Amino acid sequence: MANNLLKGKRGIIFGALDENSIAWKTALKVKEEGGSFTLTNAPIAMRLGTINQLAKECNAEVIPADATSEQDLTNLFSKSMEVLGGKLDFVLHSIGMSPNIRKGKEYGDMNYDWYLKTIDISALSFHKVLQTSEKLDAMNEWGSIIALSYIAAQRAYPDYTDMAQAKAMLESIARSYGQRYGTKKKVRVNTISQSPTKTTAGTGISGFDVFFDFAQMMSPLGNATAEDCANYCVAMFSDYTRMVTMQNLMHDGGFSSSGITNELIERLSK
Ligand SMILES: NC(=O)c1ccc[n+]([C@@H]2O[C@H](COP(=O)([O-])OP(=O)(O)OC[C@H]3O[C@@H](n4cnc5c(N)ncnc54)[C@H](O)[C@@H]3O)[C@@H](O)[C@H]2O)c1
Numbered sequence: 001m002a003n004n005l006l007k008g009k010r011g012i013i014f015g016a017l018d019e020n021s022i023a024w025k026t027a028l029k030v031k032e033e034g035g036s037f038t039l040t041n042a043p044i045a046m047r048l049g050t051i052n053q054l055a056k057e058c059n060a061e062v063i064p065a066d067a068t069s070e071q072d073l074t075n076l077f078s079k080s081m082e083v084l085g086g087k088l089d090f091v092l093h094s095i096g097m098s099p100n101i102r103k104g105k106e107y108g109d110m111n112y113d114w115y116l117k118t119i120d121i122s123a124l125s126f127h128k129v130l131q132t133s134e135k136l137d138a139m140n141e142w143g144s145i146i147a148l149s150y151i152a153a154q155r156a157y158p159d160y161t162d163m164a165q166a167k168a169m170l171e172s173i174a175r176s177y178g179q180r181y182g183t184k185k186k187v188r189v190n191t192i193s194q195s196p197t198k199t200t201a202g203t204g205i206s207g208f209d210v211f212f213d214f215a216q217m218m219s220p221l222g223n224a225t226a227e228d229c230a231n232y233c234v235a236m237f238s239d240y241t242r243m244v245t246m247q248n249l250m251h252d253g254g255f256s257s258s259g260i261t262n263e264l265i266e267r268l269s270k
Contacts, residue, residue: 006237038083043065129145193251
């Protein structure tokens with residue numbers, strides 16, 4: 001159902017690790033809608049993942065960048081404009097990592113060096129992306145920059161630990177930078193708060209299957225898949241959403257507005 005929504009638009013897609021990644025699905029959709037882009041990921045992820053396969057499929061160049069490194073980001077934005085032949089119209093920040101979660105640390109036993117790493121990779125990197133793009137004047141007017149968030153920014157989930165603070169900060173950066181970038185350059189900045197999704201980052205959280213099933217039962221439309229999220233990203237990159245900025249956009253099948261559902265009542269009735 002391609003409609004050429006992104007014809008002539010150029011961008012950067014961060015975070016395609018494997019075919020389950022939200023960024024991977026988004027790259028395919030953006031391509032289908034006529035957009036061109038560079039792909040990027042942390043140098044270490046290049047070795048683990050299969051990004052080159054995606055690059056081939058999308059006719060995209062891969063430019064490695066650790067999203068916590070200003071130097072890498074400067075190189076990435078400069079090279080992307082060079083390769084794509086002009087300023088950019090969209091950026092997807094699809095990055096998340098918590099060493100504390102990865103190592104199974106409980107919220108009452110955080111390693112603070114790792115906590116800072118979580119914040120740096122999963123939240124501050126978004127500010128670095130925005131600041132780098134502004135300093136290089138890399139975005140066209142009405143361009144759209146998106147990062148992916150999760151409802152643990154607003155509500156407590158026991159096993160999401162330090163990622164909850166990272167997501168709260170990520171959403172805050174979208175508001176603050178969105179105000180600045182909108183005023184100065186008419187660039188839009190938003191976060192999309194996505195349903196639990198079966199990806200490497202998602203399933204790395206203990207208890208994932210349970211809160212995936214719970215969210216499924218709490219959402220009148222069911223959980224949004226990675227592909228649904230990719231479609232939403234396309235809509236947010238398109239000219240049909242020109243006046244949307246500084247928002248945290250719930251993309252969760254109705255989960256965030258549900259108190260309880262009949263399905264859960266039936267399930268919990270004795
Ligand atoms: N999967 C879910 O349930 C879910 C729900 C809501 C939001 N999200 C968010 O969606 C985004 C994408 O995650 P995903 O679910 O597609 O999982 P994923 O594991 O496929 O993607 C995470 C990506 O972050 C990249 N990354 C980690 N450290 C990096 C660094 N230093 N520099 C650059 N890239 C780095 C990884 O290499 C990987 O490609 C994340 O922000 C995640 O928190 C996921």
